[in-house]
Amino acid sequence: MSSLLIRNGHLIDPAAGVDALKDILLKDGRVAEIAGPGKLKSANGAAGSDVQTLDAAGLTVAPGLIDIHVHLREPGQTYKETIATGTAAAAAGGFTAVAAMPNTNPVNDSPEITRWMLAPERGACVRVYPIGAATRGSKGEAINDFAALKAAGAVAVTDDGRPILKDTIMRETLAAAARVGLSVIQHAEDTRMTGGASINAGSSAFKLGLRGMPPEAESSLVERDIRLVTELRDSRVHLHVAHTSTAAAVAAVRKARRNGLRVTCEVAPHHFLLTEEHVGLYNTNAKMNPPLRSAADRDAMIEGILDGVVDAIATDHAPHATHEKEVEFENAPNGITGLETALGLCLRWLHKEWKLPLGRVLSLLSAQPAALLGLKGRGTLAVGSFADVVVFDPRAEWTYHARETRSKAHNTPFDGWAMQGKVRWTISEGRIAYSSPASPTSAA
Amino acid sequence: MNATAVTPSVRRQLQTPKPPASPFPYNPGSLLSVQDLSLDAISHLLARATVLENQDPLTRDRILLKRRVALLFYESSTRTRTSFELAAKSLGADTTLVSSLSSSIEKGETLKDTGLTLRALGAEAIILRHNSSGAPWLLEEVTRLPILNAGDGMHEHPTQALLDLRTILAHLDPITKKCHPERSGFFQRSEGSPSLALSQPVDLVSADTLSGVTVTIVGDILHSRVARSNMFLLPRLGAHVILCGPTQLLPDSATSAGPGISVERDFETALRQSQVVMMLRIQAERLAGLQLDLAQYKDAYQLTGQRLAAHAPAALVMHPGPIIRGLELTAGVADGSQSAILEQVRHGVAIRMAVVERALTAGTLAATSGAPSDKSSSLGSKGVRA
Numbered sequence: 001m002s003s004l005l006i007r008n009g010h011l012i013d014p015a016a017g018v019d020a021l022k023d024i025l026l027k028d029g030r031v032a033e034i035a036g037p038g039k040l041k042s043a044n045g046a047a048g049s050d051v052q053t054l055d056a057a058g059l060t061v062a063p064g065l066i067d068i069h070v071h072l073r074e075p076g077q078t079y080k081e082t083i084a085t086g087t088a089a090a091a092a093g094g095f096t097a098v099a100a101m102p103n104t105n106p107v108n109d110s111p112e113i114t115r116w117m118l119a120p121e122r123g124a125c126v127r128v129y130p131i132g133a134a135t136r137g138s139k140g141e142a143i144n145d146f147a148a149l150k151a152a153g154a155v156a157v158t159d160d161g162r163p164i165l166k167d168t169i170m171r172e173t174l175a176a177a178a179r180v181g182l183s184v185i186q187h188a189e190d191t192r193m194t195g196g197a198s199i200n201a202g203s204s205a206f207k208l209g210l211r212g213m214p215p216e217a218e219s220s221l222v223e224r225d226i227r228l229v230t231e232l233r234d235s236r237v238h239l240h241v242a243h244t245s246t247a248a249a250v251a252a253v254r255k256a257r258r259n260g261l262r263v264t265c266e267v268a269p270h271h272f273l274l275t276e277e278h279v280g281l282y283n284t285n286a287k288m289n290p291p292l293r294s295a296a297d298r299d300a301m302i303e304g305i306l307d308g309v310v311d312a313i314a315t316d317h318a319p320h321a322t323h324e325k326e327v328e329f330e331n332a333p334n335g336i337t338g339l340e341t342a343l344g345l346c347l348r349w350l351h352k353e354w355k356l357p358l359g360r361v362l363s364l365l366s367a368q369p370a371a372l373l374g375l376k377g378r379g380t381l382a383v384g385s386f387a388d389v390v391v392f393d394p395r396a397e398w399t400y401h402a403r404e405t406r407s408k409a410h411n412t413p414f415d416g417w418a419m420q421g422k423v424r425w426t427i428s429e430g431r432i433a434y435s436s437p438a439s440p441t442s443a444a
Numbered sequence: 445m446n447a448t449a450v451t452p453s454v455r456r457q458l459q460t461p462k463p464p465a466s467p468f469p470y471n472p473g474s475l476l477s478v479q480d481l482s483l484d485a486i487s488h489l490l491a492r493a494t495v496l497e498n499q500d501p502l503t504r505d506r507i508l509l510k511r512r513v514a515l516l517f518y519e520s521s522t523r524t525r526t527s528f529e530l531a532a533k534s535l536g537a538d539t540t541l542v543s544s545l546s547s548s549i550e551k552g553e554t555l556k557d558t559g560l561t562l563r564a565l566g567a568e569a570i571i572l573r574h575n576s577s578g579a580p581w582l583l584e585e586v587t588r589l590p591i592l593n594a595g596d597g598m599h600e601h602p603t604q605a606l607l608d609l610r611t612i613l614a615h616l617d618p619i620t621k622k623c624h625p626e627r628s629g630f631f632q633r634s635e636g637s638p639s640l641a642l643s644q645p646v647d648l649v650s651a652d653t654l655s656g657v658t659v660t661i662v663g664d665i666l667h668s669r670v671a672r673s674n675m676f677l678l679p680r681l682g683a684h685v686i687l688c689g690p691t692q693l694l695p696d697s698a699t700s701a702g703p704g705i706s707v708e709r710d711f712e713t714a715l716r717q718s719q720v721v722m723m724l725r726i727q728a729e730r731l732a733g734l735q736l737d738l739a740q741y742k743d744a745y746q747l748t749g750q751r752l753a754a755h756a757p758a759a760l761v762m763h764p765g766p767i768i769r770g771l772e773l774t775a776g777v778a779d780g781s782q783s784a785i786l787e788q789v790r791h792g793v794a795i796r797m798a799v800v801e802r803a804l805t806a807g808t809l810a811a812t813s814g815a816p817s818d819k820s821s822s823l824g825s826k827g828v829r830a
Binding site for chain 1: 460461462463464466468554555556574576577578579581582586596597598599600666669672695697698700701702732733
């Protein structure tokens with residue numbers, strides 16, 4: 001099967017400026033042709049050939065979603081997740097490309113591991129983009145060979161989870177990455193201020209008797225990094241701030257952008273929806289890093305998304321085994337899953353509640369993250385692009401149940417939450433990677 | 445495509461979903477937090493403490509005869525462990541102690557597995573002391589047994605707050621709301637005159653039982669579960685709680701822990717307003733790198749005989765123990781006439797008898813009477829407390 005025809009859908013492709021009813025023909029992994037309903041020449045002429053038809057009447061057709069911040073746990077922690085299960089969850093959530101963080105075991109700090117992750121034997125069902133470690137073993141001391149990592153397939157570098165604290169190393173990382181055209185992603189946390197902490201340093205922390213992470217631990221490192229970018233005076237330098245969670249950090253990024261710097265940021269759904277109150281009585285599925293913050297910080301995330309300073313929604317999908325989360329709150333690992341809930345939450349809240357136009361929601365989930373990491377041919381359905389498509393019912397309301405997940409992990413605070421927008425098909429490079437159980441495909 | 449985004453002023457009024465209601469406590473016999481207890485439940489516990497304390501030991505030990513109670517201790521303890529054990533044994537229960545240093549916990553067994561093992565061994569309730577805040581909630585969730593929180597990390601120590609309340613009530617004149625440290629019995633609540641009749645304790649508490657009473661808690665508030673349980677409990681009975689200590693040990697955010705709580709950095713100013721002073725130990729084991737100048741600390745916050753005489757000559761002096769003589773208070777104050785420290789320990793046994801009895805009978809009472817027990821109000825407790 002080499003061709004797929006998606007008929008009668010409402011195509012929204014923000015990057016190409018399309019927002020209309022269209023038929024779209026996918027051929028050999030690429031977008032071959034787009035035309036008004038029933039107007040596709042090749043599809044009509046080639047009736048009887050091996051063209052599979054998907055009827056998307058009443059559905060939205062959009063570029064496949066792109067998550068630039070996921071943890072696939074492979075190599076090394078396959079009891080939590082594998083590349084195969086993580087990408088299956090991605091496909092179920094409408095994602096056709098995910099960027100995998102290097103905090104695997106061993107750390108992805110070499111071309112060998114990068115290539116190993118990309119090998120067909122891993123069984124990825126959507127496109128995986130490895131992100132390489134910035135320093136050897138993510139120890140923050142010796143910088144890796146970025147050119148070699150890039151040649152092997154890495155799309156950015158980071159020491160995610162083990163932020164680079166030394167000014168000299170961070171400066172060198174930014175400069176070296178810029179020379180080979182890679183972005184530097186920083187998990188902004190001054191870990192000297194967060195030892196033993198497991199929750200935001202706010203009123204909940206005191207009430208629950210837990211040590212808190214001050215918001216300044218995030219914002220001060222963002223400000224430090226922006227200062228380094230400023231000092232480097234090199235327009236190729238790109239700093240991307242991962243999972244921004246505090247008002248001060250978003251304000252710092254906003255200011256840097258006004259000053260013409262190439263500084264971008266992402267926000268995770270849990271940081272624009274939940275606050276420290278959602279930790280409740282020690283719910284380890286509401287424990288992540290950065291932690292859920294105050295209502296004012298949460299509002300600042302929404303504001304940043306609506307006014308455009310936030311460049312992407314990224315989930316920080318961080319699967320953990322059930323037994324790892326069934327422990328004392330302080331001892332539980334950080335992180336929650338997110339791939340299957342991102343679209344449903346974004347449509348329910350950003351679009352329906354806060355009136356962000358559908359096109360902009362989709363752009364934050366596809367076109368913008370693709371542009372941010374320079375993923376060519378992704379994030380758009382212009383003719384010639386990769387045939388990465390998500391087809392969903394934008395009006396469908398449904399309830400997410402963690403037990404039905406494709407991921408190996410169930411650690412989500414959104415179990416039982418109302419979602420809007422149900423994925424019908426996810427198509428990765430022309431191949432159906434996910435099809436919702438209620439809607440079998442029909443061959444024409 | 446960039447149109448129709450709402451303005452920031454409008455946006456801030458929009459709400460995201462509230463946290464779901466908490467299912468805790470699952471078991472009506474559990475005591476995880478003082479916040480789970482209604483005023484009726486507190487009155488009932490105080491009343492039972494009095495009855496049990498005065499009951500003939502030979503009939504009292506029929507109440508929980510041969511019932512099995514496990515004490516699971518991840519931290520060292522003298523008072524709490526011994527008084528829980530004596531309390532359970534006074535009611536006839538069999539107790540067994542599992543401590544982290546002489547059990548499979550040392551080999552890496554999790555709290556969940558330890559709890560399930562104790563349940564399989566026949567434990568009908570578990571009394572848990574743990575170094576991690578929130579551990580009792582986990583233990584209850586996995587075992588569904590009645591769990592008694594005997595102190596969790598920096599979070600709560602509900603039986604300590606209840607015994608502190610009983611100690612305060614023992615010295616409080618219910619009419620004048622003045623404390624009388626020199627008295628060692630209870631005031632008669634029904635007395636028309638403020639005469640100091642010593643007989644029946646005040647067991648029926650209401651939202652204004654402690655109105656007009658100021659309780660100052662002094663010292664290492666940040667790391668203290670005793671402070672938290674008291675600041676969550678006493679204001680509900682009308683008390684004003686003043687928290688007093690240096691910023692490193694008492695963040696400003698503490699006032700947001702609930703109503704009726706204020707922060708006063710100056711010890712003597714706080715003392716002058718207080719009918720009750722609770723001194724706390726500096727918890728060296730939880731300081732986590734925090735640097736503290738002890739000489740400076742003693743200078744500002746040590747309760748000395750001189751300070752007490754000058755600023756709070758009629759106040760009741762309390763301390764949950766263990767005390768460090770010469771640090772948070774002088775030996776003279778600890779042994780002095782205003783000190784209720786050892787009396788607190790005695791009240792601990794009575795309170796814990798009532799709490800252990802409730803743990804093993806709350807479920808059956810509700811089942812047999814069909815009427816909601818005194819736990820009904822607590823079952824509606826939220827994931828986020830008001």
